[in-house]
Amino acid sequence: MKHANANEPRSPQFNQSLAKAFDLLELFDAQHSELSLSEIAKFSGLSMGSVQRITHTLEQLGYLVKAPASRKYRLGIRLMTLSANYLEADLLVDCANPYLSELSNSCLETVSLTEPCGLDMIYMARFTSRHYIPIHMPVGSSVPMYCSASGRAFLSALDDTQVHDYLTACELKAHTPNTITNIDTLSELIRECRLRGVAWNDAEYFLGDINIAAPIRNAAGLPVAAVHITTPSSRWTLERALEQLAPLLMECARAITKAARMRS
Template sequence: MKSEIAKIDGDTPALRLLSLLEVIAEKDQFFTLQGLVEETGLPKPTLHRMLQQLETAGMLQRDGDSRQYGTGVRLRRLAENLLLNNTVQGARHAVLGQLVKQVGESCNLTALSGNEVLYLDRVETEAPLRFYLHPGSQVPVHCSASGKLFLAQMTPTQRKRLLAHVPLERFTPNTLTDLAALESEIERVRREGYAFDDEEFLPGLICLAVLVPAAKGRSNLGIALQAPTMRLTPEKALQFLPALRQAAESIAAIDAEATPGNTASG
């Protein structure tokens, strides 16, 4: 049976090269030009040109009989440096992990990306019943707890501009699809400083979120817990609000220390 075609896309040549590198990064062995042609469906001359560019840049290198390719020194060094120096991500992840131990439920670090909420990181609960949403997942802004917080920071004009081009799709009976009802909910979120997704995106899933404080201006980070409704009610979730806010403060401190120009000692 023929394997699924790997998707190589991007609006620019540079993005398409990056997309090809993502395909290559998943390999645990040498590969050939013909193998990539079969895997990606791209024309052989196009792939040959892309591989030449990556080889010239030191991202790939020829191995074996010179028909095989492997990762180049520059690409390996990039990966090693990323892992070695990515202490901010490691520290944030540790905070999420500690929060999960406190609340006993899965927790996310989120950001607003365009008109959706992006999961930057996630730590899963050890409980047997869970909703699996991996880092990189994107959820609609109007029916997610973090999304409501991001919307609540916007001016009415900014929010109107965004929502005018985002269909308020109904995912469950609880999804707010009326703009007036959503505005009322956003006002409550602004007033109380936290937001719920009460089975508004997925049936049986409840989420409570707070913003990570920003040094100045609006925050583009949220921290949230998620749990099945059979295990967590909105009333019980609010008991975890202090733990969520403490985790948000910890992440804000990590980001502040890592901000260029900060004079705090490291």
């Protein structure tokens, strides 16, 4: 997870021990579903003593569990209760779900809602196409702002200075041969997205994956989320998606924005 304010000076009230515990939890992902104490120490840079104390505490609280066979640690299911509590309290997700479902039924493709977190966009809701989709992104997954349609939609609702600040804070990594990593090119692309009211990504994060997205704004006109349609290149081209799906997408984003404002 990339944090937009990672380089800002810490407040005297910042709790380093608590931060270390969360940093340790974030070491676990699909590629590292189970980790030993020595692996946790290696990846985190913490001493073995610190790792032992933190893992013991998290295990006692249910946020880590020890796999019986390997004796390695993995994430505990109790973490799901925190995520569920967040989703239940998120007014935007509740407002968006009916419109996301309607859009997915209309276009017969996968439709998702994402919200910003640092330099990433987090999947908050997802209605999957009945057709084959090559990429599975469950709720809670994250994608970088700079190379995702949803991130670019969010950025397109900011001014140029804010966009530049976000892009310079990102680690502009090429995930595929199509990934745009030049800040000037990205800035120009986001300006074009702003003019069109819709953003896009053509196989820049996953090959064979095309996305178009539109921002959702709060009452002050500031971006708070994005709705996007995911289509495989086996069924769509970017040009056809922008021509045929963008109007439906933009109408969905407007409807969610209006519904959320009425309930806020």
